[in-house]
Amino acid sequence: MNSVKIVTIGGGSSYTPELIEGFIKRYNELPVRELWLVDIEEGKEKLEIVGSLARRMVEKAGIPMKIHLTLDRREALKGADFVTTQLRVGLLDARIKDEKIPLKYGVIGQETNGPGGLFKGLRTIPVILGICKDMEELCPDAWLVNFANPAGMVTEAVLRYSNIKKVVGLCNVPVGMKMNIAELLGVEGSRVHIDFAGLNHMVFGLNVYLDGGNVTSQVIGKLTDGSVSGVTMKNIKDMQWEPEFLQALGVLPCPYHRYYYQTRKMFEHELEASRNEGTRAEVVKKLEAELFELYKDPQLDIKPPQLEQRGGAYYSDAACNLINSLYNDKGDIQTVNVRNNGAIAGIPDDSAVELNCVITKDGPKPLAVGELPVPVRGLVQQIKSFERTAAEAAVTGDYKIALMAMVINPLVPSDGIAKQILDEMLEAHREHLPLFFRTEPAAALV
Template structure:
């Protein structure tokens, strides 16, 4: 049986140890001969890599492990590139969140001005990794879950149309797990879903169990009452930051706008932006929460493992959430025809929508990559929202390619989250100032 070679691009990420643990947990389904880490931040990667090397020695000593900042070493002889990079790290995420809040605008990592700023930083980084892969391992596939996935996906569609890259997001996975638990199923894998939208901007239209029974009425009943919060969560909420508790509860109000469908949680930023601003602390945003919480915890644990030389008593956890990455890799490697939500060129999957839009829809995945399933025509409400949002994403990519100040101003003006063109311009000027070392020069 073939064993696979994987490079994790973004080896210094706080998510990397959880992903390594998840890969180790799935070796029976997806055998691995080599794991490599690649990052351009050597010091940060070293902390994670030293701990993961010990972890691998203990749990799977037969797997070859390499951590490097050299592209040729990293990308030679690999079958899959699993990419989760964050250009500018959390320091820039903090600016993405705090600059908009100065203007009373939502400050969020992937939505509105913050997402646009992050997108302008991410495009170059993701293309660079894709180009390394194609140069050194032309038959490999890149499974990209770097945010903001919508903008990155549009950039790869436009600029690398023939590349073997699949853009994925774990948010629907997380919500589906909650739906499954809400109706007493063991796993989201016990459900078959229909869904359409853009990344972080979509709706479930049909959910059934494996026998074909319609689960929508029961899930809707739960969401109408609790959103995506689960009744037992209040007691066990140590795993959930307060901001996530708020997000899951808020889904109740988002759902009310269109009770025919079930919404992605991110729609709250577009439907209720003022509420989100009112709920935000401009001095302590989600980035601060993450830096004080997960980042501190993961790096603290990694350093402790490296110092001790073993993983005894570690609190690093498997990222169960990320097991969909293994499902995707297996689907390509073994032609399993797994059904998964992926971000793909529309090409008629949504009949009455832009052919070239990168949409998030169920796909059947085999060795040729994803085949989108047709979702038919969508209602006017969703179509209008999606056309506005996809235009934002396309304008951002055009601005990046052309170095166009005008187009980026237009993108910000078009975002539902930004109140008017004047504020859009003020935001843009502040964001340019903050992103000087990351963005292309705009004229």
């Protein structure tokens, strides 16, 4: 049996036990003999806590998987088969700023959407591209599987500004939607199939099938008759859709579409929450502290169920299924972020999209969907323009391009407000945005 080496950058994440559980469950098919968990100095304590839990989980499973912990990324990357990225530049304190600052200007503050999504991308993309450069040298044949948000924008940047060809972006939203729909229908998840297409956190379920039969209208009916709650996630407020709107839309929106179709209600909810229990990032910070206290328990040797409150449900299934299918040439269908290559009409062929793909050893093969429905097409194209412009700003450190990205985003109401938010957030994140504060001209990352 071949030996597989996987490197997880951001290994001290609270999500890592999900990943460990997924690799353990699939060990007979995916023989991970070396798993390197990599972090930075600021994450050293969490890395050691999570690493110890990971070793206890592996020991309990009785499999020969060696867990390595390191702050030396380059040492870890040598000879890797798969590299996964789940990092957060600036940690949760940066996310708190992303969520709080826009609220002052009457704009939604969210981790991957609007101004918050822009700044998470500006901080994350240069770091990911640095990892890509190391991979080109140290493990040129490895697959890069990126979970770091904003996953679509990051995948866009890797496709455009690195020499890495074997890259896939991944999100647990489509899997979560499928399982929620299965629950709504009262059936096992394996009986449900959804045709997904769009962008990361901007993906639509074009058709829903139960045992091969199209039940899209039935599902939309259940979501609009008031008998069930909406399909959402732990980190997004469950607000009911207007029935006539959802019926006219004719496809399933993802939970993040609430920020675009229910903007005022979502803003008011965020503002109230920030004044009471805190922003989502502040809530997560408390939850993470509790999780890491659990992780410290030397008797704990499983993934604790409390992790699902973090928003990580189905994370391991999405991540480990993808790696397993790439390794074993499974030819199954999964929803991932890849180069469009004509699969979605109206989106540049060389741009990243999120859609169903057949997963093979040579990479994901997108399943063509043609034109998106007219009601959703324009919004998807606008967000793609935002992602492309944001990626360019991230690699150049160009203030004007960053401003343009901010203005393009539909959650920002005007160029004047965009400039105010941009200026304050640039200053707030100065430490993690060196390209924007160069004192002399310098070559961009491109």
